[in-house]
Amino acid sequence: MxxxxxxxxxxxxxxxxxxxxADSVRAxxxxxxxxxKIAADLYDEVLDEFLLCDDEGLNVxxxxxxxxxxxxxxxNPMFVGILARQTRKARILSLGTLVSLRPDPVRIAxxxxxxxxMSRGRLxxxxxxxxxxxxxxxxxxxxxxxxxxxxxxxxxxxxxSHHDGPFSWEGRYFTHRHVNIWPRPWQQPHPRLWSATGDxxxxxxxxxxxxxxxxxLRGPDGTKRAYEAHRRARxxxxxxxxxxxxxxxxxxxxAGETEEExxxxxxxxxxxxxxxxxxxxxxxKFLPGTAPAEFxxxxxxxxxxxxxxxxxxxxxxxxVPASQNARRLMSLGVDDAMAxxxxxCGTPDSVYRQIMDFYDKVGGFGHLAMIGRSGFMTHxxxxxxxxxxxxxxxxxxxxxxxxxxx
Amino acid sequence: MPDDPxxxxxxxxxxxxDVVRRGTGRPILALxxxxxxxxxxxxxxxLSRHHEIIAPSHPGFGDSKRPDDFxxxxxxxxxxxxxxxxxxxxxxxxxxxSFGGWLAAEMAAACCHRIDxxxxxxxxxxxxxxxxxxxxxxxxxxHPDTVRAAEWHDPDRFAPDFNTMTDAALVRYARDRxxxxxxxxxxxxxxxxxxxxxxxxxxxxxxxxxxxDRIVTPEYGRAYASLIPGARFTVIDAAGHHPEIEQSDRFAxxxxxxxxxxxx
Numbered sequence: 001m002x003x004x005x006x007x008x009x010x011x012x013x014x015x016x017x018x019x020x021x022a023d024s025v026r027a028x029x030x031x032x033x034x035x036x037k038i039a040a041d042l043y044d045e046v047l048d049e050f051l052l053c054d055d056e057g058l059n060v061x062x063x064x065x066x067x068x069x070x071x072x073x074x075x076n077p078m079f080v081g082i083l084a085r086q087t088r089k090a091r092i093l094s095l096g097t098l099v100s101l102r103p104d105p106v107r108i109a110x111x112x113x114x115x116x117x118m119s120r121g122r123l124x125x126x127x128x129x130x131x132x133x134x135x136x137x138x139x140x141x142x143x144x145x146x147x148x149x150x151x152x153x154x155x156x157x158x159x160x161s162h163h164d165g166p167f168s169w170e171g172r173y174f175t176h177r178h179v180n181i182w183p184r185p186w187q188q189p190h191p192r193l194w195s196a197t198g199d200x201x202x203x204x205x206x207x208x209x210x211x212x213x214x215x216x217l218r219g220p221d222g223t224k225r226a227y228e229a230h231r232r233a234r235x236x237x238x239x240x241x242x243x244x245x246x247x248x249x250x251x252x253x254x255a256g257e258t259e260e261e262x263x264x265x266x267x268x269x270x271x272x273x274x275x276x277x278x279x280x281x282x283x284x285k286f287l288p289g290t291a292p293a294e295f296x297x298x299x300x301x302x303x304x305x306x307x308x309x310x311x312x313x314x315x316x317x318x319x320v321p322a323s324q325n326a327r328r329l330m331s332l333g334v335d336d337a338m339a340x341x342x343x344x345c346g347t348p349d350s351v352y353r354q355i356m357d358f359y360d361k362v363g364g365f366g367h368l369a370m371i372g373r374s375g376f377m378t379h380x381x382x383x384x385x386x387x388x389x390x391x392x393x394x395x396x397x398x399x400x401x402x403x404x405x406x
Numbered sequence: 407m408p409d410d411p412x413x414x415x416x417x418x419x420x421x422x423x424d425v426v427r428r429g430t431g432r433p434i435l436a437l438x439x440x441x442x443x444x445x446x447x448x449x450x451x452x453l454s455r456h457h458e459i460i461a462p463s464h465p466g467f468g469d470s471k472r473p474d475d476f477x478x479x480x481x482x483x484x485x486x487x488x489x490x491x492x493x494x495x496x497x498x499x500x501x502x503x504s505f506g507g508w509l510a511a512e513m514a515a516a517c518c519h520r521i522d523x524x525x526x527x528x529x530x531x532x533x534x535x536x537x538x539x540x541x542x543x544x545x546x547x548x549h550p551d552t553v554r555a556a557e558w559h560d561p562d563r564f565a566p567d568f569n570t571m572t573d574a575a576l577v578r579y580a581r582d583r584x585x586x587x588x589x590x591x592x593x594x595x596x597x598x599x600x601x602x603x604x605x606x607x608x609x610x611x612x613x614x615x616x617x618x619d620r621i622v623t624p625e626y627g628r629a630y631a632s633l634i635p636g637a638r639f640t641v642i643d644a645a646g647h648h649p650e651i652e653q654s655d656r657f658a659x660x661x662x663x664x665x666x667x668x669x670x
Contacts, residue, residue: 023549136547141591143584144477172475281550288546288580288587296580297573 001359001366001397004093005053005386006061006250007046007373008071010276013038019069024280026068027133039072045379047082049372052383054087056390061093061369064128067137070276077111084119092119095126095194095214095369099152100145101138106169106176108152109159113185121186126194126214127153129202131290133283143289146202148173153193155179160190194248198226204233207242214248214369217273217329219340220361223249227363243366245402249358250369252343255351255388265385266334266345271375273329273337348392355397366402416462418489421476423462424469429454432522432665433495436461437486439504439528439648440545441582442468449650452658457665460498462489464506466585468578477588479597483512490520497522499665504528504621504647505590508597511634514611515603524611525661526630528619528647530595532604534629542595542622546587556620558646604633611637612664616645616652638664 014025014033022029050060062079065071073079076097083092092115097108116123129149135142151173158167159179166180185191194212197203206213207230215223227247234242252272254265284290285299329342337343341361344354359365370389373382416425426445434457436443442463444450450459464482466472476485486509490498499522502510507529514524535541545553554561568576611634615627624641631639642649642656650657 139592141587142546143588143591282547282553286550286583288584293577293580293584296576300568300571300576300580303569 001244001368001400002059002091003389003394003397004059004061004091004248004367004369005050005372005389006063006095006369007049007371007382008063008065008272009042009046009073010272010374011039011042011069011072012271012275012375014069019275019278022278024068024133024283025276025278026070027066027137027283028280029068031067034072042072045382046373047079047086049379049382049386050083050090051086052386053390054090056386056394057089058370058386058390058394059091059093060087061095061126063095064098066098066134068133068276070272077108077115080111080115080123081118084115084123087119087122089122091122091124093124093126093194093369095196096128098130098134098138099127099156100149101130101134101140102152103174104176105152105155105174106159106179106181109156110181112156112191113160113181113183116185116187116191117183119186121191123185123187123191124194124212125156125191126196126212128196132287133279135287136283141289142287144173145289150205153195157190157193160185161188196250198222200226200229203227203229206230207233208237208239210234210239210242210246212246212248212367214250214367216250216369217252217342219342220358223341224362227365241404243402243404244364245366247362247365248367248369249362249365250371251341251358252337252345252374253351253355253368253370253372253389254345254385255348255393256346256385257388259346259350262346262351263334265377265381266337266343268377268381269343269345269371269374270332270334270337272371273332273342275375277330348388351389352393352396355393356400359400363405364403366400368397416460416489418485418492421465421473421485422471423465425463426450426459426461428459429457431457433458433460433493433498434501434661434665435486435490435493435498437500437502437506437509438463438467439502439506440586442470442578447651448654449658452654453661456662457499460493464509464585464589466588467582472585479509479512479589482509482589483516487513487517493520496520499523499525501525501661502527502529503650505530505586505595507531508595508600511604511607512597512600514607514609515600516606518607518609521609523665524607524609524634525614525664526611527614527650527657528616528622528627529613529630530590530622531597532601532626532630532633533593533596533598534601534626540594541626543620544594545621546583546591553621556646557648559616559618559644559652564648564652601633604630605635607634607637610664610668612660613637613639614649614657614660615639615641616647616649617641617643618645619647621647 064076066074080094151171166178169176195206196214198218203226252269256262341358344351416423426443443461463470500510507526508531554565558564613631615624631637645652
């Protein structure tokens, strides 16, 4: 199992009363609350932590989120470019430029090809569907987002792998009359592709395409269901079985010298859930296109209608809209987060056991995306966590080799 | 009328539309706004006493299926121009509300020969303000409480209550929002070219507006009407974006008397 360290570079330094009064801590919080001097320090610290991961033998992962206290990584390609130049050994996963939000996938492919060449073939390209507050922040129609996502991926893939002169693209969502990027990517036909999704329908498409499938903070049940949808779709399409190398899981992880130190680190990571997910109803539960209209009775009501019985439609179908998942996550404490497989923390032995326990529950995975810093965690605490994990846990995970279960 | 056997489907160019049909008399084709056609709306009963009401739900709204490749206002305008051609009536009164008012204005600007008279109720469709002033409240990017206050003169009485709506009504409401967002997102609820072509409209036109409408204001309405040759502009008091709901009697009265005016 490979470990990919990440920090979303949150900006927690907004007074709590401001956050409490705002209906959203993303998209609409005025940016005068973001002090560029503090932001510069955060960039310095986290980029140094990425470089430490490189020294310590961990891979690195750069996400993209826009316009909120949860992340200052709105411009993913800039981080990928810096990491491509400044790291030496680590593989670099962009997870990723939010492709359905950008008007020109060809430009994204150009950025990725550049980073792949700069890093001499250490780039991995991940795709995230996006949604919620990202839609207004990026002026994107939330309806049709998924269709746009797949067409963007198709165009990026062709742009990266086509080397015989200009081709044209006249798709439903994107048109480009003359595609011929320089440089072409270092890795042929293109860097490995990843996709993050929890819903079984998208998971099936990820499976058919043979992408590395990432689940983010979904817990064992949702993760297992998505992995199974991935495998089942491949089997139904007559495609060969894939190993655990095709699966990844993203969770909060902090290893300390003692159980207490590990838990203290873990608790700081939960800031992400408790504070940074708050978003306005028009950007979450009422955002068109986010969940099938059939789920409106569960999503729209603030209280059940008189005489209603619990509706388990979502649970049975395995579909929980991202907004509902977010509401569930916002109130979690350390013990709950650990019990739900969202947080692995404690001593290195304990963290290793928790990860492998989760591994067994979901049928195995080959990549751990480790959210190692969040909220008010200091640079020093983050550095300590990286060193502890990379020296005491990662080597043991590396012994867990890819297998084809069953 | 409840036992009216009129079928509730209407097929145009292979697209099946859910339709509310009621009454007899000089026909009115009614194009709905934010929400799909409502067979229980009082204004339908009022106007159907003297008119044949034909009120389809646009593809993607209500129970009307949306063909996969059908996702623009262009598609809707051509669909309804085709519907006009396919109706047995030589001419119909074209009545459009809000988003449907935009469609009606586009249709009339394109071709008026099957249109008897045009009635626009708080229509979308134009960009009138400067580039930093939004004309039409972005209902997908404003807090629901803000939208509620802007949409209704008396929200406590008329705004939908999600907690008491049936499951089926909520699903329909969500489908309507999805479809509206698909069609009207970019640019938000207007066609930058339409303003130039409104002068082509050559049928009697009435523009109605709720005095309390803050989704799109009466001032916008007055400017809209001034771009259509000879159009009358009338404000209905104590009504927001849906005068046909909040003041259905007065709304129906304005519509009836406008249709009855003149030789036709």
